[in-house]
Amino acid sequence: MDMQLKSLSGVLISCVAFAATGAQAGLVVNDVNDGGVLASAIAGSGITVSNVSYLGAEGAAGGFSNGVASGLELESGIILATGQVSSAMGGNNENGVSTDNGTMGYMPLSELAGHQTYDAVVLSFDFEFDGGAGGDLFFDVIFASEEYLEFVGTGFNDVFAFFLDGVDIALLPDGSPISIDTVNNETNSSMFVDNTAGAYDIEYDGFTTNIGLSALGLSAGAHTMTVAIADSGDHLFDSAIFIGLDSFGGAPDPVNMSLPGTLSLILASMLALVWRRRRS
Ligand SMILES: [Ca+2]
Ligand SMILES: [Ca+2]
Ligand SMILES: [Ca+2]
DSSP states (O other), rough: OOOHHHHHHHHHHHHHHHHHHOOSSSOEEOOOOOOOHHHHHHTTTTTEEEEEEOOOOOTSSEEEOGGGGGTTTOSSSOOOOOOOOGGGBEEEEEEOOOOOOOBBOHHHHHHTTTEEEEEEEEEEEEEEEEEGEEEEEEEEEEEEEESTTTTTTTTTTOOOOOOOOEOOOOOOTTOOBBTTTTSSSSSSSGEEEEEETTOOOOOOEEEEEEEEEEEEESSSSSSEEEEEEEEEEESSEEEEEEETOOOOOOOOOOOGGTTOOOEEEEEEEEEEEEEEEOOO
């Protein structure tokens, strides 16, 4: 990653963190509409990022901090949302905070969701492992939504994906994409945090635990990562993903290294996916 850009993203996130220390408890979010800054903020050790492209409405992406105090298993990083990221700041004041950003969906997500998508945010970049060899890729992500709990299984299946060289690796152990219908209070509930009663200082009615994902044994040379999230069924009821600061890299985030148990999946002959979770 370009060092100037890396430095800029560090300043950005630091500013968000500073704002948090000077304010009350609760999530702090600032808009960031620059894909280079967003990619740089999540890029961690052992990789170099290039060729960043970003597609999203003004206000649909940003930096966040003070996550742990707000119930998230990530302290800081970036947020991509199907509405305005500023809406993420809590408490949980409404059960359906919505912004119709008026932007298009994303066909690969529509295929995963099983419904037409809207208000997509797509952050795409190339990356290579440092030193000219292949390696393993790790990153931390949390999915959150206003669709919970009332719209589970009703056709508003907001979804996100991490397409590694075109293949989604943000999958559950059974191979399903992570979405409203596949992770909620009844399905895969050990990964789900219910905030409908406003227990946490964040607007979203529900969110997942920190989903640590990895792709092992990648070949040397350039790979493409496309991170995408979209509304499904209509433009309303925001969903978001939080990605950990510096967590996208060649080694697991230290926060997650002590996690119990891993579950391996063979995704393809060249690719193994390891999914792990912090709560069990
Ligand atoms: Ca809410
Ligand atoms: Ca929307
Ligand atoms: Ca939605």
